Amino acid sequence: MPGYQKFLHIGLALDPIHVGAGGARLGRVELTIVRDPATRVPKIPGSSLAGVYRTYVAMEEHERNPNRQVDGQPRPYYPHCAGLGQPRGDYLGHCAQPDCPVCTVFGFARGRDQAGGFAGLAAFTDAQVLLFPVPTRQGPRWITCPDALRLIGLEVQGVNRDAVYLNSPQNNPLNLGWLLLPVMTCGQFQNIVQSLQSLGVPPYIRDRLALVPDRLFAHIVNSNLEVRTSVAINPATGAAEEQALFSYEALPRGTVLAWEIIAKNPRHFQIQGQPISAVSSPDDVHAKVQLAHPYLEHLGVGGMGTRGMGRLKVLSPST
Numbered sequence: 001m002p003g004y005q006k007f008l009h010i011g012l013a014l015d016p017i018h019v020g021a022g023g024a025r026l027g028r029v030e031l032t033i034v035r036d037p038a039t040r041v042p043k044i045p046g047s048s049l050a051g052v053y054r055t056y057v058a059m060e061e062h063e064r065n066p067n068r069q070v071d072g073q074p075r076p077y078y079p080h081c082a083g084l085g086q087p088r089g090d091y092l093g094h095c096a097q098p099d100c101p102v103c104t105v106f107g108f109a110r111g112r113d114q115a116g117g118f119a120g121l122a123a124f125t126d127a128q129v130l131l132f133p134v135p136t137r138q139g140p141r142w143i144t145c146p147d148a149l150r151l152i153g154l155e156v157q158g159v160n161r162d163a164v165y166l167n168s169p170q171n172n173p174l175n176l177g178w179l180l181l182p183v184m185t186c187g188q189f190q191n192i193v194q195s196l197q198s199l200g201v202p203p204y205i206r207d208r209l210a211l212v213p214d215r216l217f218a219h220i221v222n223s224n225l226e227v228r229t230s231v232a233i234n235p236a237t238g239a240a241e242e243q244a245l246f247s248y249e250a251l252p253r254g255t256v257l258a259w260e261i262i263a264k265n266p267r268h269f270q271i272q273g274q275p276i277s278a279v280s281s282p283d284d285v286h287a288k289v290q291l292a293h294p295y296l297e298h299l300g301v302g303g304m305g306t307r308g309m310g311r312l313k314v315l316s317p318s319t
């Protein structure tokens with residue numbers, strides 16, 4: 001049996017998604033989102049994904065077994081096996097049991113005595129932008145680029161002019177947001193569309209595809225992020241705080257993201273000298289992780305959840 005197995009995931013933003021960079025300020029936007037330091041394209045860090053997946057798997061395991069006990073004492077999966085794991089007040093921290101599907105799959109923190117600690121059987125890559133919706137005078141187009149298509153195992157050649165590459169030729173230039181570009185064609189277009197179809201990307205997106213070179217992709221994405229302005233509410237009075245208007249950016253609804261989950265083989269690990277019994281194969285680990293997907297679709301990822309943000313529908317693997 002292999003030491004690990006990789007599972008590609010494709011998700012569609014049902015709402016704008018804001019995963020904050022933590023106080024960074026960019027121009028006039030106060031709450032910026034996380035960007036890849038090399039490409040400047042926004043992304044959802046793997047650590048953020050791991051955190052939300054953990055919480056949702058703990059919720060689901062709690063639903064399935066609300067009376068769970070450890071050593072004869074009640075020890076519900078949620079909230080104790082979710083969260084950061086350091087016991088505080090009524091929060092007991094991670095249970096760290098070899099039969100716990102949350103603690104084995106997502107790892108657990110060291111105990112008070114600094115003993116133990118386990119990295120977890122599932123690892124998450126960053127969720128990167130695969131397809132990004134941009135307004136054009138012909139309606140929305142979903143742009144992608146050779147770098148992004150590499151996420152789904154495609155090598156696309158020849159997309160390197162300052163142009164937008166479509167399936168069929170067009171005499172007039174096309175605007176992507178405010179950027180006007182000449183139209184060219186790409187011979188691998190059908191191939192790309194078929195790959196996206198096999199990954200569950202819906203027809204209204206794959207029929208409106210456009211390719212741009214890598215260097216233009218970051219520029220167009222960053223110029224077409226959703227920026228919203230909101231007002232801070234004073235929790236005591238329920239009224240708007242004076243001068244508390246703030247703006248935040250988000251990946252727009254319709255963005256398609258790609259990430260990988262690497263599932264390690266449980267047979268290669270022990271927890272405090274005991275074999276792991278919660279899961280027995282990389283497929284098992286992946287099956288546990290996938291319990292989070294309905295929650296991602298309904299409760300979402302990232303900040304501003306109370307403002308109708310963050311819902312992410314997993315298109316692939318389909319369940």
Ligand SMILES: [Zn+2]
Pocket residue numbers: 077080081094095096097100101102103104
């Ligand atoms: Zn646990």
